[in-house]
Amino acid sequence: MLRALVTLGAALVIALLFAASGTLRAESELTGSWAALGSEDLAGDTIPVDYTGLPLNEEGRTRALTYSESQLGMIERQCQGWPAFYFVQGPFGLKIWSDTEPVKGKVVSYTIGAWEDRAPMVIWMDGRPHPSKFAEHTRAGFTTGMWEGNTLVASTTHMQAGFIRKTGPPSSDETTMTTRFYRHDDVLTVLAVIEDAVYLAEPQILTRSFQLSATELSPTGPPCITTFEGTVIGASTPHYNPDKNPFVDEMTKKYGVPREAALGYPETLYPEYRLKMRR
Amino acid sequence: MTRRPTAIILVIALLIAAAIVPRVIRAQTPPPAPRAAAPIDLTGYWVAYVTEDWRFRMLVPPRGDYRGVPLNAQGRRVADAWDPMADATPGNQCKPYGAAAIMRVPGRLHITWQDDNTLRVDADAGTQTRLFRFAPAVSTVATRSWQGESTARWDQPNRALTVTTKSLLPGYLRRNGVPYSENTKVTEYFDVAPTPGNGQLLVVTAVVDDPTYLARRFIVSSHFKKERDGSKWSPIPCSARW
Numbered sequence: 001m002l003r004a005l006v007t008l009g010a011a012l013v014i015a016l017l018f019a020a021s022g023t024l025r026a027e028s029e030l031t032g033s034w035a036a037l038g039s040e041d042l043a044g045d046t047i048p049v050d051y052t053g054l055p056l057n058e059e060g061r062t063r064a065l066t067y068s069e070s071q072l073g074m075i076e077r078q079c080q081g082w083p084a085f086y087f088v089q090g091p092f093g094l095k096i097w098s099d100t101e102p103v104k105g106k107v108v109s110y111t112i113g114a115w116e117d118r119a120p121m122v123i124w125m126d127g128r129p130h131p132s133k134f135a136e137h138t139r140a141g142f143t144t145g146m147w148e149g150n151t152l153v154a155s156t157t158h159m160q161a162g163f164i165r166k167t168g169p170p171s172s173d174e175t176t177m178t179t180r181f182y183r184h185d186d187v188l189t190v191l192a193v194i195e196d197a198v199y200l201a202e203p204q205i206l207t208r209s210f211q212l213s214a215t216e217l218s219p220t221g222p223p224c225i226t227t228f229e230g231t232v233i234g235a236s237t238p239h240y241n242p243d244k245n246p247f248v249d250e251m252t253k254k255y256g257v258p259r260e261a262a263l264g265y266p267e268t269l270y271p272e273y274r275l276k277m278r279r
Numbered sequence: 280m281t282r283r284p285t286a287i288i289l290v291i292a293l294l295i296a297a298a299i300v301p302r303v304i305r306a307q308t309p310p311p312a313p314r315a316a317a318p319i320d321l322t323g324y325w326v327a328y329v330t331e332d333w334r335f336r337m338l339v340p341p342r343g344d345y346r347g348v349p350l351n352a353q354g355r356r357v358a359d360a361w362d363p364m365a366d367a368t369p370g371n372q373c374k375p376y377g378a379a380a381i382m383r384v385p386g387r388l389h390i391t392w393q394d395d396n397t398l399r400v401d402a403d404a405g406t407q408t409r410l411f412r413f414a415p416a417v418s419t420v421a422t423r424s425w426q427g428e429s430t431a432r433w434d435q436p437n438r439a440l441t442v443t444t445k446s447l448l449p450g451y452l453r454r455n456g457v458p459y460s461e462n463t464k465v466t467e468y469f470d471v472a473p474t475p476g477n478g479q480l481l482v483v484t485a486v487v488d489d490p491t492y493l494a495r496r497f498i499v500s501s502h503f504k505k506e507r508d509g510s511k512w513s514p515i516p517c518s519a520r521w
Contacts, residue, residue, distance in 0.1 A: 028437070037498050039347045041331045052333035150437045151470075182482065184437065184468040189484045189500045191472055203475055205330055207500035209484055255334055255341075269329050271385040271404065272511070274337050278520065 028150045028183040030110065033217035034094040034210035041089070045166040048247035051264030052257060054169055060199030061263055065245045067168025070238035073231035079224035081166035082117040084141045084159050085177055088192045088208045090118060095217045101126075110145065110152070113219025120219070123154045130157050137161075137173050139224070152181040164194065164204065169264065172198035186212035201266045312395035313413035313431070318438040319471045321398065324512060325388040325481050325503035332499075336385055339363075339521045340455045348457050354492030361456025367519035376405030376517050377425040377450030379459045382467070382483045382501050387512055398431060398440075405517040411442050421446035423461060440469040452487065452497065454521055460491035479505035 041053075051064060071077045087094065092115040098107045107125050114120040119140040130142055141159035145152055156177040164171040175196040182189045187209055194204040231238075240246070251262035258277060261268040310316065329336055332347070342361050350358060365371060376384060386404030393399040398411040411431035421428040427447040434441050444465040452459050466486040474480050480502055487497040 039349070039497060039499050041347075053330040055330075180470075180472050182437070182439070182468070182470045182484070184434070184439065184441070184484060187468070187484060187486060187498060189468070189470070189482060191470075191480070191482050191500075191502065193472075193474060193480075195475060205328055205474075205480065205502055207331070207482055207484075207502050209498045209500045211496075211498065251334075256338060257334060261333065261337070268333075268337075271327055271329075271387065272513075274385050274521065275513075275515075277337070 027147050028152070028181070030152060030181055030183060030188070031096050031098050033213040033215070034096065034188050035213040035217065036091055036093040037209060037211055038091060040208060047250050047254070048167055049245060049262060050167060050251050051165070051169050052251070052261050053269065054165065054264035055200055055202045055204060055266040055269060056169060056264035057199060057201040060170055060196075060201075061265075062242045063199065064167075064169040064264070065242035065248065066239045067163075068238040068240055070231075073229040074235070074237065075226045075228065075231075075233065077237075078226045078229070079117065079139060080160075080162040082119065082224055083139060083162040083164070083171060083175075084119070084121060084143075084156050085164065085171075085192055085194055085206070086118045087112055087115075087121060088179070088190050088206050089165070090115075092116065092118065093213065093217045094188070094210055095219045113217075114221035114223040115219055116221075117224040119223045120221070121156070123152070130155075141177075150183070154179040154181070164196070164199070170199050172196050174198055188212070313398075313433065314392050314395040316433055316435075318433055318435055319440070319469075321390045321440065321469060321471065321481065322392065323390060324506040324509050325390065326506050326511065327385045327387070328502055328504050329385050330502075332383075335453055336383060340453065342455055344455060345453065345457045348452055348497055349494045350457070350492055351494040354458055354489075354494075357458045357492065358456050363456075363519070366456075372519050373405055373407070373425050373517035374450045375454045375521075376402070376407050377459070378409060378427050378429070378444045378447055379450060379463055379465050379485070379487050379489075380452050381405065381407055381409070381426070382485055383452075383499060387506070388481075388503060389509060389512060401514075403512055403514045406514040407517075409444075411440070423448045425450065427465075434468075438470075440467075442467045442469070458492050459487060459489045462491050463487060463489040474504070481505065 095113040097111055099109050100106060101108050109125055110123040112121040121140050121143055123143045123145040125145050130144060135158060137158045137160045139160050141156040143154050143156040145154040159175050161173040162171055163169060175194060178193045180191040189207060189209045192206045251257040252259055267273055334340065343359050345358050366374060381402050384404045386402055389401040391399050396412060396414040400409040407426055409426045409429060411429045413431050423446050425448055427444045429442050429444040431440060431442045447461060447463050449461050450459055451457055468484040470482045472480045472482060482500060482502050484500040
């Protein structure tokens with residue numbers, strides 16, 4: 001009798017699992033080649049003082065205005081313009097692949113390949129914790145991921161201080177980024193929420209869409225190799241006095257952008273600012 | 280020995296029943312109305328957060344500045360011939376507020392359920408209303424309008440809303456006369472995400488197909504922050520002045 005009951009119980013458990021399997025959701029397939037569309041923000045780094053669309057705080061704005069492009073002649077500063085968020089901001093496509101553990105085939109990590117000066121990003125999916133806050137910071141940072149339904153959510157920390165835009169608006173080494181990958185048919189939309197209490201008045205939010213490519217994109221690297229470009233180590237850092245940056249009015253002169261918008265004041269990111277400009 | 284075959288048969292019977300019965304029950308139960316079946320809550324007030332394409336969205340770009348939009352030769356001809364004065368004439372003032380562009384216009388959205396089968400999206404910029412119908416349209420002959428006819432469906436696995444819009448009047452993808460035609464089809468994907476401080480974001484990915492003026496699909500994604508209430512809601516009619 002007992003054996004029959006045990007058999008029946010086991011059968012019920014198996015049956016319930018079997019029935020439930022019909023409702024389990026598959027995660028989106030993100031691997032493959034995703035072509036850049038170039039339909040958003042192609043500019044943004046062509047004019048030295050174009051901080052439109054950035055919610056800078058006073059510290060961030062002042063620091064940005066000190067930036068001189070001549071800093072790229074310094075070996076230790078040559079790669080600052082390509083932080084982890086550049087895969088959302090930049091003009092390049094994404095090549096994404098996964099690495100699996102050999103026995104069960106479970107995904108251990110996803111990698112977004114390097115592209116020219118952009119470092120590769122590894123998204124660890126195996127539940128490992130982020131390292132100590134004292135651990136090394138790199139340009140790519142340290143990223144872990146998890147699935148929320150069909151959406152991959154990635155969390156990046158341990159990024160080196162650099163730029164949030166190539167023209168000098170800074171990002172600190174305390175910056176974090178939460179990225180969501182939404183796949184809809186052959187379109188991949190990436191949402192990035194960048195938090196930096198040191199230089200941003202509020203989180204910077206970016207969305208960028210990519211299209212599944214029929215032809216394979218080949219990640220190219222190695223990313224950002226520094227080289228001597230004429231500025232010797234130990235030389236003074238090229239910079240501007242923030243009150244005397246010669247490019248501060250260039251967006252105003254060229255496009256009629258109000259100075260406070262060109263300088264990344266947070267209130268310029270909301271619709272009412274458009275009405276304010278009308279008045 | 281005689282018990283074992285009985286137990287095996289019982290197990291097999293239970294497995295089959297467990298697999299079939301839920302499906303039969305599901306098949307006989309009418310699906311819930313779209314409102315009840317919503318995997319995400321899109322209702323409320325949302326404000327555009329203009330962190331991308333600021334110059335193209337907050338200002339009127341110069342004539343012929345259509346970078347980023349994959350216009351074909353005919354589209355470029357039309358954009359290059361843009362006449363700002365003509366936009367001020369009656370009937371033309373809403374051209375930049377049509378369905379292919381309204382989500383890119385800086386403004387606020389108020390999303391509500393008009394009924395169990397229709398999601399209503401009001402935009403204060405241009406005082407426009409879009410109706411996302413989950414049920415098929417009654418009439419097969421749609422009248423063209425700025426917001427066209429939209430059909431919606433929940434994408435349950437992705438916890439998203441997919442909306443397809445047709446029957447549009449010709450309008451502008453950007454305020455400086457970058458055109459889309461009446462042959463345009465817009466497919467939009469609506470996703471939501473949490474933000475720091477218990478906030479919420481709405482992400483709208485728009486895919487614009489226009490065989491008349493575009494060389495390929497124009498795809499942009501826009502994002503909105505959820506607002507606590509409608510205290511900043513401020514409908515403004517269509518205007519040739521931006």
